[in-house]
Amino acid sequence: MILIYIITLLFIVASAYSILSIHKDLPRYVTATKLLMSIILLVLLLIGYCMPVYIAGIYKIHIFTFFYLIILFLTLLTLYMAVSQWNNDYRSLSAILIPLTAIINVISLFFINSPRHMTIGPDNSIMVIHIVLALLGEVLFFVAFASSVLYIIVSWQLQKKSSMKFINRFPSLTVLSKLTSFSLSRSLFFFTAGIIIGIIMLFQFYGNISSGSPKEILMYVAWGIIFILWLISRSHITSNYYLSIMTIVSFLLLMILFIASNVVITSGFHSFR
DSSP: OHHHHHHHHHHHHHHHHHHHHHHSOOHHHHHHHHHHHHHHHHHHHHHHHHSOOEETTEEEEEHHHHHHHHHHHHHHHHHHHTTSTTGGGHHHHHHHHHHHHHHHHHHHGGGTTOOOEEEEOGGGTHHHHHHHHHHHHHHHHHHHHHHHHHHHHHHHHHHTTOOHHHHTTSOOHHHHHHHHHHHHHHHHHHHHHHHHHHHHHHHHHHSSSOOOOHHHHHHHHHHHHHHHHHHHHHHTOSOHHHHHHHHHHHHHHHHHHHHHHHHHOOSSTTOOO
16 A cells, blocks of 8 residues: 555656756756656556455456556556657656656545456456557557647647747657657557457357447447547648647547446446446
8 A cells, every 4th residue: 555655656756857857958857757757667566566466266356456557558658758769759748648647646546445346257367458458558549648738738839939948848749740640550559459359258258249338339439539530640631730639639538438437337348346
């Protein structure tokens, strides 16, 4: 329990340093951000090692575990950006990804002791793969949302002709549009893989390819929206500005629906009882 609160504190400090790195052109703030995120990853892995999920052939996944996986994936992705093709823009990208991840971490604290869980027996352990792939798709959609928010902010600043010294600390609009397209394509890939695994699992154990549950329908709707956004990003039928707005609105709408479905619907194929 104490490790979870340590993570929260570390995220708050890392968020502060990531934001300071935008306002103060000092390399030590970026270095401190990377160091804190590395420490956070180590503590997250320790929490995962200590978390009792697989016991006597049974997976017992609490709703907090979903938050944990999302936070872990976002932390890994943030650190990946520090050593990847996005390294030059890590300062500004981390300034939006880390605070948003910190917010998710704070929200997860309310579910630490929640009794709601999903039990997965040894006969359908393939569901774990389905869950991980679907969550990776959601996390990458989250990154597309974050880059879209940053795109809108930079666009507004350019329209207002703000200080170029400040604007130059953000990625260019070209880089942000590429990141949005990159995230949407990867999100679609993992989301599609997760859905295919889910269909195989349903057919294998229930003899059909659909359970018809509201949550399953919502998942297909989410896939359809991500697919449409990806098509728009590939075809360039609209400007990157409007694509960013559509991505932001779509993400917020889907997140509201997903949260509402898990609060209201507590039974069925995708259930937390």
